[in-house]
Amino acid sequence: MSTQKYAIGVDYGTQSGRAVLVDLSNGHEIADHVTPYPHGVIDEKLPVSGIELGHDWALQHPDDYLEVLRRSVPAVLQASGIAAEDVIGLGIDFTACTMLPVDESGTPLCFLPEWRDNPHGWVKLWKHHAAQDEADRLNAIAAERGEKFLPRYGGKISSEWMVAKVWQILNEAPEVYEATDLFTEATDWVVSQLTGQFVRNSCTAGYKSIWHKREGYPSREFFKALDPRLENLTATKLRGDIKPLGSKAGELTAKMAELTGLKAGTAITVGNVDAHAAVPAVGVVDEGKLVMAMGTSICHMVLGKEEVEVEGMCGVVEDGIIEGYMGYEAGQSAVGDIFEWFVEEAVPAYVKEAAEKDGVGVHQWLTERAAHYKPGETGLVALDWWNGNRSVLVDTNLTGVVVGYTLLTKPEEMYRTLLEATAFGTRTIIDAFHNNGVPVHEVYACGGLPQKNALLMQIYADVTNREIKVADSKQTPAVGAAMFGAVAAGAAKGGYDSVVDAAKAMARVREETFKPIPENVAVYERLYAEYRTLHDYFGRGANNIMKRLKALKKEAAR
Numbered sequence: 001m002s003t004q005k006y007a008i009g010v011d012y013g014t015q016s017g018r019a020v021l022v023d024l025s026n027g028h029e030i031a032d033h034v035t036p037y038p039h040g041v042i043d044e045k046l047p048v049s050g051i052e053l054g055h056d057w058a059l060q061h062p063d064d065y066l067e068v069l070r071r072s073v074p075a076v077l078q079a080s081g082i083a084a085e086d087v088i089g090l091g092i093d094f095t096a097c098t099m100l101p102v103d104e105s106g107t108p109l110c111f112l113p114e115w116r117d118n119p120h121g122w123v124k125l126w127k128h129h130a131a132q133d134e135a136d137r138l139n140a141i142a143a144e145r146g147e148k149f150l151p152r153y154g155g156k157i158s159s160e161w162m163v164a165k166v167w168q169i170l171n172e173a174p175e176v177y178e179a180t181d182l183f184t185e186a187t188d189w190v191v192s193q194l195t196g197q198f199v200r201n202s203c204t205a206g207y208k209s210i211w212h213k214r215e216g217y218p219s220r221e222f223f224k225a226l227d228p229r230l231e232n233l234t235a236t237k238l239r240g241d242i243k244p245l246g247s248k249a250g251e252l253t254a255k256m257a258e259l260t261g262l263k264a265g266t267a268i269t270v271g272n273v274d275a276h277a278a279v280p281a282v283g284v285v286d287e288g289k290l291v292m293a294m295g296t297s298i299c300h301m302v303l304g305k306e307e308v309e310v311e312g313m314c315g316v317v318e319d320g321i322i323e324g325y326m327g328y329e330a331g332q333s334a335v336g337d338i339f340e341w342f343v344e345e346a347v348p349a350y351v352k353e354a355a356e357k358d359g360v361g362v363h364q365w366l367t368e369r370a371a372h373y374k375p376g377e378t379g380l381v382a383l384d385w386w387n388g389n390r391s392v393l394v395d396t397n398l399t400g401v402v403v404g405y406t407l408l409t410k411p412e413e414m415y416r417t418l419l420e421a422t423a424f425g426t427r428t429i430i431d432a433f434h435n436n437g438v439p440v441h442e443v444y445a446c447g448g449l450p451q452k453n454a455l456l457m458q459i460y461a462d463v464t465n466r467e468i469k470v471a472d473s474k475q476t477p478a479v480g481a482a483m484f485g486a487v488a489a490g491a492a493k494g495g496y497d498s499v500v501d502a503a504k505a506m507a508r509v510r511e512e513t514f515k516p517i518p519e520n521v522a523v524y525e526r527l528y529a530e531y532r533t534l535h536d537y538f539g540r541g542a543n544n545i546m547k548r549l550k551a552l553k554k555e556a557a558r
């Protein structure tokens, strides 16, 4: 056994899961391994039965999560050559609210033949948006009752979150609701598979299940007002101990030790959310610094001392990110996903052929050409609502808009416009925090996008007029998860006693930063004003055309 100690972080993203083995003395990533989910995002048909899913559905297969443990954990152990006894802790982070129904033995209902062909027996992925009716009703009832929790969630509970999703199950498949012993976040379920015991984590409970450190869940009366059948939800199907981030959920079972190659008894920390785990991994453990986890979507995280109200934020949770601070979260529900839509669905054949001929990906081909344009030169501006608007409008029924097309518009101009639109979405969020008592002085970026697209990052620096520091890590959330794993192991075992200590030793950002270019900032101020006009016009009820179009579409599909 060496004195040098390590931890493993496993990051469960939207398309894949990845394990990273991290040196606890300096945060260096010794080995990483990605397992694409065999079933990916299930949004058209159920596996096996081929049963068609409704509009706005997004499911996953829980065995895909175990597959990541089966493949990626042994792979990082093997690649690193580190002895299993020197890996003292493991932490996971996940997309959220990604939830599933399980029976008394903790088995996902979709594993059981009697529920396999019912879409409600499966994991509902964070971006499952088919519980909007329930979310709308929940928000109306909470507002009418003057529920104190509502302002903590920016005035609206999202259809992506636990209660809306549970209520959808109850409404559409009461038999599945009945057969469910627990509704659990996927992050808590995977931890329970590792340790053999079920504990919830305070982060997802706080941000996604309306739980409060001092006040607990909303009252039974509130749930009864939603639906009498939900009156006892929190004491029954949402029951379970809720432990703070970094605490030990349990130890690795012998069965899981065999499956992963780790030692039985390795400390396993409670589950965490991907974006939240990334915050200490870039060294942010105090106020004024906003962290963007940039991938298919963006989560924006910032710490504060006071609890204040910010329009449309996803939530403020005490100790929700770092102990001793109010953790604020906001987000954009599609960013990389919009660029991917463009590349997959809207690019002419000549672009794909040219990219192939040049031996580069379509994103890169478009980006190289888009970089030749100055801000404003495309004559275009867009609203980034391809997957609704998470912050600050909190409305999944909003859709995308591009203004300014002409017969001369080029694909690279459209691509640049989409990059800019997402930057304007982020600017709206930063302004909402900064102008309402949660100052944002510095911006940090992590996730896949900062590594993939420097033009995008420069646009973000120019649009937000803030310098952006980028994580010096390919897998920031996983490194954060490993840090929490090291905290669960504790300093006596070679880990850390707090995540602040872990961050001091292990967090890293690159030296090179993206600095705002004054002449770009000036033009983007003007373009941003145009964006805000469109944003308020289409997003705040002056013209509900997006909703009318969606309603027509639904009617036509019937």
Ligand SMILES: Nc1ncnc2c1ncn2[C@@H]1O[C@H](COP(=O)(O)OP(=O)(O)O)[C@@H](O)[C@H]1O
Binding pocket: 013, 014, 015, 016, 294, 295, 296, 297, 335, 336, 337, 338, 339, 340, 341, 363, 364, 367, 447, 448, 449, 452, 453, 456
């Ligand atoms: N060169 C690029 N420029 C901009 N976006 C890109 C580029 N290459 C891939 N993407 C986008 O990156 C997203 C994936 O980001 P990543 O951080 O790897 O995933 P995840 O959010 O699942 O963790 C996809 O939505 C894809 O469209």
Ligand SMILES: O=C(CO)[C@@H](O)[C@@H](O)COP(=O)(O)O
Binding pocket: 013, 014, 094, 095, 096, 097, 126, 273, 274, 275, 293, 294, 295, 296, 297, 298, 299, 329, 331
């Ligand atoms: O909503 C949250 C966190 O609160 C994320 O899990 C969700 O946006 C998915 O993130 P990714 O785009 O997969 O990184």
